[in-house]
Amino acid sequence: MSQSGGVxxxxxxxxRKDLLLERRAKIGIGQxxxxxxxxxxxxxFALDPDRGILKLATPGLFWVTVLFSAVLTLQRSFxxxxxxxxxxxxRLSGMxxxxxxxxxxxxxxxxxxLLEAVLVLGVAVLYDTKFLGIPLLFxxxxxxxxxxxxxxxxxGALAARLRSRETLLPLLLLPLLAPVLIAATRxxxxxxxxxxxxxxxxxxLLGIFALVYLTLGSFLFRPLLEDx
Amino acid sequence: MSAIVxxxxxxxxxxxxxxxAGVNLDVHAGEILLxxxxxxxxxxxLLGVCAGLIGLSTGEAVVLGEDLTTNRRxxxxxxxxxxxxxxxxxDLSVVENLDFWSRAAAATVAxxxxxxxxxxxxxxxxxxxxxxLSAGQRRRVSFAAMICRRPELWLLDEPHAGLDSAGRDLxxxxxxxxxxxxxxxxxxxxxxxxxxxxxxxxxxxxxGVILDETPPSTETRADS
Numbered sequence: 001m002s003q004s005g006g007v008x009x010x011x012x013x014x015x016r017k018d019l020l021l022e023r024r025a026k027i028g029i030g031q032x033x034x035x036x037x038x039x040x041x042x043x044x045f046a047l048d049p050d051r052g053i054l055k056l057a058t059p060g061l062f063w064v065t066v067l068f069s070a071v072l073t074l075q076r077s078f079x080x081x082x083x084x085x086x087x088x089x090x091r092l093s094g095m096x097x098x099x100x101x102x103x104x105x106x107x108x109x110x111x112x113x114l115l116e117a118v119l120v121l122g123v124a125v126l127y128d129t130k131f132l133g134i135p136l137l138f139x140x141x142x143x144x145x146x147x148x149x150x151x152x153x154x155x156g157a158l159a160a161r162l163r164s165r166e167t168l169l170p171l172l173l174l175p176l177l178a179p180v181l182i183a184a185t186r187x188x189x190x191x192x193x194x195x196x197x198x199x200x201x202x203x204x205l206l207g208i209f210a211l212v213y214l215t216l217g218s219f220l221f222r223p224l225l226e227d228x
Numbered sequence: 229m230s231a232i233v234x235x236x237x238x239x240x241x242x243x244x245x246x247x248x249a250g251v252n253l254d255v256h257a258g259e260i261l262l263x264x265x266x267x268x269x270x271x272x273x274l275l276g277v278c279a280g281l282i283g284l285s286t287g288e289a290v291v292l293g294e295d296l297t298t299n300r301r302x303x304x305x306x307x308x309x310x311x312x313x314x315x316x317x318x319d320l321s322v323v324e325n326l327d328f329w330s331r332a333a334a335a336t337v338a339x340x341x342x343x344x345x346x347x348x349x350x351x352x353x354x355x356x357x358x359x360x361l362s363a364g365q366r367r368r369v370s371f372a373a374m375i376c377r378r379p380e381l382w383l384l385d386e387p388h389a390g391l392d393s394a395g396r397d398l399x400x401x402x403x404x405x406x407x408x409x410x411x412x413x414x415x416x417x418x419x420x421x422x423x424x425x426x427x428x429x430x431x432x433x434x435x436g437v438i439l440d441e442t443p444p445s446t447e448t449r450a451d452s
């Protein structure tokens with residue numbers, strides 16, 4: 001724990017710094033968002049001849065797009081920490097590794113939720129999707145995004161200093177996030193079919209995934225930071 | 229008097245290469261020690277060991293009273309390291325970097341601004357992103373980020389690199405002030421004319437071992 005006040009204050013400090021970096025560099029708006037919209041468009045072009053399939057596949061296509069975009073966001077977030085000796089500086093700072101981890105997860109979650117909000121509009125326009133169970137969809141988006149960011153930050157730190165991190169990160173991360181993808185897709189399918197009550201069980205499952213990833217990440221980040 | 233840095237038969241491996249191959253060294257409080265030696269001699273590794281960033285394979289290392297063989301993390305917040313890297317976020321401005329690193333080290337934002345003033349970083353540069361600064365300006369900002377931590381042990385790797393003549397004089401003055409106020413300074417430099425003037429003592433390191441030691445200069449000590 002740092003002298004400044006502990007895990008929470010370190011997490012706030014790191015989250016604010018990461019969001020400030022995004023505001024300055026505009027990688028999310030300038031590169032990740034256009035990439036995500038492009039993927040949605042390509043799916044629309046590929047499946048447009050059969051609108052039925054496109055409508056059925058909408059939740060899956062949405063979450064696959066989010067996962068691909070999350071990988072790009074994670075790579076950027078941890079590449080910054082690997083440049084100019086920043087990892088050494090973080091180790092020297094005395095900040096709590098759990099605080100650094102939770103700060104990065106918070107910033108990633110906020111960035112991905114904003115991306116998802118824009119993608120929801122894209123899905124509504126391109127795939128002609130009507131959103132019905134809004135509270136459930138919001139809960140699923142929040143919990144799935146926490147799970148993605150929680151697991152992603154662990155693997156982002158693991159891959160940060162590897163020369164092959166661009167290819168290694170998706171290879172490590174995507175299999176781990178398969179349960180999140182499945183649960184988020186099923187939850188969204190259910191909510192779009194107006195069976196909102198049964199959809200909450202998927203939200204609960206996503207909550208458990210997020211809790212497990214965040215707990216493990218908080219403990220694993222110290223050795224990951226030391227070995228990075 | 230107990231040593232601030234106490235190394236005995238210190239061996240540190242980088243991969244499988246012994247970057248330090250049995251170093252014996254004592255540095256006392258208020259001392260400025262110059263590490264001399266060719267490229268690849270082990271100077272940077274020695275500074276990394278003292279900062280608690282690089283672990284020893286064998287040997288003893290006690291820095292600021294902390295046994296680094298059992299706990300390397302304990303010493304980190306008490307040292308300041310100026311390395312080859314800037315330790316700065318390139319997309320953040322000068323003050324944003326200083327605000328972040330000062331708060332991270334439990335210092336205040338005012339400490340960060342005072343350090344920038346001390347390093348002579350002009351206020352018109354404060355809002356510029358670090359990537360737009362010259363190498364010398366970046367070096368001054370890195371130095372400011374280090375001193376705002378108020379470290380007890382200064383570990384400087386080529387502190388004069390990239391600086392103009394005024395900047396080099398400023399760095400020399402800061403090292404002397406730090407030593408006068410009780411901090412200890414270890415620095416590696418290839419600019420021997422300048423470095424030997426400010427240092428109280430120097431050691432030559434080559435091949436991961438200390439070859440010779442220049443005894444303290446009473447004249448230099450008196451000057452400082």
